[in-house]
Amino acid sequence: MFATAQVISQEDLLKHWQGHRNLTRRVIELFPEKDFFEFSIGGMRTFAQLTSELLAIGAPGLKGIVTRQVEPFKEEAVKFTTKAEFLKKWDESTAEINDLWEQLSMEDFSDTFNLFGQYEFPVIQNILYFIDNEIHHRGQGYVYLRALGIQPPFFWER
Amino acid sequence: MFATAQVISQEDLLKHWQGHRNLTRRVIELFPEKDFFEFSIGGMRTFAQLTSELLAIGAPGLKGIVTRQVEPFKEEAVKFTTKAEFLKKWDESTAEINDLWEQLSMEDFSDTFNLFGQYEFPVIQNILYFIDNEIHHRGQGYVYLRALGIQPPFFWER
Numbered sequence: 639m640f641a642t643a644q645v646i647s648q649e650d651l652l653k654h655w656q657g658h659r660n661l662t663r664r665v666i667e668l669f670p671e672k673d674f675f676e677f678s679i680g681g682m683r684t685f686a687q688l689t690s691e692l693l694a695i696g697a698p699g700l701k702g703i704v705t706r707q708v709e710p711f712k713e714e715a716v717k718f719t720t721k722a723e724f725l726k727k728w729d730e731s732t733a734e735i736n737d738l739w740e741q742l743s744m745e746d747f748s749d750t751f752n753l754f755g756q757y758e759f760p761v762i763q764n765i766l767y768f769i770d771n772e773i774h775h776r777g778q779g780y781v782y783l784r785a786l787g788i789q790p791p792f793f794w795e796r
Numbered sequence: 797m798f799a800t801a802q803v804i805s806q807e808d809l810l811k812h813w814q815g816h817r818n819l820t821r822r823v824i825e826l827f828p829e830k831d832f833f834e835f836s837i838g839g840m841r842t843f844a845q846l847t848s849e850l851l852a853i854g855a856p857g858l859k860g861i862v863t864r865q866v867e868p869f870k871e872e873a874v875k876f877t878t879k880a881e882f883l884k885k886w887d888e889s890t891a892e893i894n895d896l897w898e899q900l901s902m903e904d905f906s907d908t909f910n911l912f913g914q915y916e917f918p919v920i921q922n923i924l925y926f927i928d929n930e931i932h933h934r935g936q937g938y939v940y941l942r943a944l945g946i947q948p949p950f951f952w953e954r
Binding site: 642643644645646647648650651654658679680681682743744745747748762763766767769770771773774775776777778780781782783784785786787793794 | 801802803812816839840920921925931936
């Protein structure tokens, strides 16, 4: 049995992503219902709007990569009016991402894919973008929570 | 010549990290001198304090990993009183990270290292933490800039 050294394994990258998604889920949960949809700072989007973007990127983006079907970016969660709807969709996406991930091969990560018909990059760059963009917006959510007097979760707890 | 498929190459992970570091540098530059040291929201740290943390993690953390010397976490930039000092240190760290990275082998990434004598994890997890933590805090910096009426850089520009 010969194992080739890897910077990160495919399995560990999924764990890393889902760990971040789990933390974002806890941030959504911590928002008071009203503030999730209404609170913002400096003219930025509400955390509901940011979450809607994250939902439109994660599972749909990965589905495009796996099926090699170029679909335009589409935010469906913008119509949700309760946190419960967001959390339900979040959990469905978690399962969908796990399923899709199993259909990826190591070779896929270096292939180029035109994500949402707009971002023509190697698949690994697209996936890292999904994760980074979520961390970025969740960091903004942390400030919203602090401004609301709510203690956010520890960043290193996944 | 036989190339083994990789989720991400060592070279690309460095490019990814330095791309993020370059974006953070631009965020530092955009802060008005006074606000960099004084502005905050909800009792959080100023962007100078957050930057000080990032400087204490990136190059020093990687140095510990490469030399396998366990050193305690130490924020030296807290004593800086000008943005220029921060930016100078930032650029020195950029060069240091590039040099240290060349001393890493693929096999190192799966080795366990006790970072700062506190975080005993595989090296890849430590490095991803460096990047994620920077994105997280920079996301907070974006909110500070917006609250100050300043347009932050586009997230996808590196």
